[in-house]
Amino acid sequence: VESTVLGPGDDAAVVASSDGRVVVTTDLLIEGRHFRRDWSTANDVGHKAAARSFADVIAMGATPTALVVGFGAPGGLEVEWVDGLVAGLREECGTVGAAVVGGDIAEADGVTIAVTALGDLGGREPVTLADARPGDVVAVTGRLGWAAAGYAVLARGFRSPVQVVSAHRRPEVPYAQGPEAADLGATALTDVSDGLVADLGHIAETSGVRIDLEAARIDVPPKLREVGAALNVDPLVWVLTGGDDYALAATFPADVRLPEAWTVIGRVSEGEGVRVDGRRWPEGGHEHFRP
């Protein structure tokens, strides 16, 4: 990969950064908390581990360039699992033009994956959580609720429908839309890792604004309605609270012309907090929320 100046094998790696700045983010994934080896293959875990950190990179408006990975595992872990993990990490890197440039291995009681991703802003100003302004529109891109529906299916002991289970195992991050949002003049940008309402809450709090969402503008795909009906769950809850899809949520000036990938779902005004159809999102009451 072009951005790798010096790859693995030396005391440290060297990565190019086109504009004299580098974006950096780190995540820790612990077996049993962030993934289960009976729910996901090693390859899935590799893809998801890389995707999760790359989502943070694109949420600044940057392009991912490199990963370094710390890997802790019990002595008895099968070599095939490690090979699958590394393959998954590399494949996800391949989809964004990044590379695994370094790592460290240690014996640990449980499988532990520490991923640090680097990114290049390409001359763009980083898009933070802090600059949403009253009058802005709120827009999203990427899948929302799919991974949460998949988790709900897996947690109940099922393995299908495959579309939602796959979404839990391996997110499809809208990689191109991070830098695109920056180029479109996004005033605030985040990846949806904690859930749409929670992550917009970070923007509302950091920018000192209120965010109003209109439920009617938020797409609830037929597949999620179908799974919701089967499990007796309102699928809008998955869309509003599910995080593992790593969609993007942004605020833009009201006169922005958004490409098709983006959907406007609300507005920014003066005040604080996030409301859905004018109602405060109930604290700690996600499972019981019915708009």
Next chain:
Amino acid sequence: VESTVLGPGDDAAVVASSDGRVVVTTDLLIEGRHFRRDWSTANDVGHKAAARSFADVIAMGATPTALVVGFGAPGGLEVEWVDGLVAGLREECGTVGAAVVGGDIAEADGVTIAVTALGDLGGREPVTLADARPGDVVAVTGRLGWAAAGYAVLARGFRSPVQVVSAHRRPEVPYAQGPEAADLGATALTDVSDGLVADLGHIAETSGVRIDLEAARIDVPPKLREVGAALNVDPLVWVLTGGDDYALAATFPADVRLPEAWTVIGRVSEGEGVRVDGRRWPEGGHEHFRP
């Protein structure tokens, strides 16, 4: 800190890199394997965790600029321990002009610390393991054997002499000497993390050369002789095999004029492997080695 463009609190951090390249290295520290909470304070562990990664950064000829830290811990871990760890990380950052710019926290069975350090080459070419040449001299800077002596003392249930125990708990890395080595024209450079002979072995193998050390040129300080006598260990073994001091070892063209901090201890020639007074370092026989 000047190199921090955007610190913690957003989706990712942004760090300056003066010349369009960034050095990156990652390490995983696991309780019971890399540190013991009954041997070291949280503050010590923080210092050592940062120092270990910064040593890899300076071993490329770069200056450390930033740390990101993934921290896994059991639910019951005392808040004071975490505070001490963070203080130690920050203090070690302070000694090199770097900053903690991001992190992630997760529940884990044991205390797990994933440290990724970034560094700035300041226009220098990275000094790798690959370019040692026959005719070069081999030189070291920093402490050698002190941490190993401290470990030997602690492993036998003692808590003194304080000088060696402290060296195990908190390394004193010769930070200024990494970029200095690059400026002096070092052909290869590494930090001593696996042990002097082992790490010079990496240079010998990667550069395709032989390295000969003269035991008479290698300083064995009186304190290490004293501890060695008390424990019935040849202190030269600690100096040649101990890693946790994070000294630096480098090769330079023979006509180099080295500042006082550096000590020439050997030469590079054609061939392979590392020899001490002409003898191959015995594989797996460190404890029994007597030169």
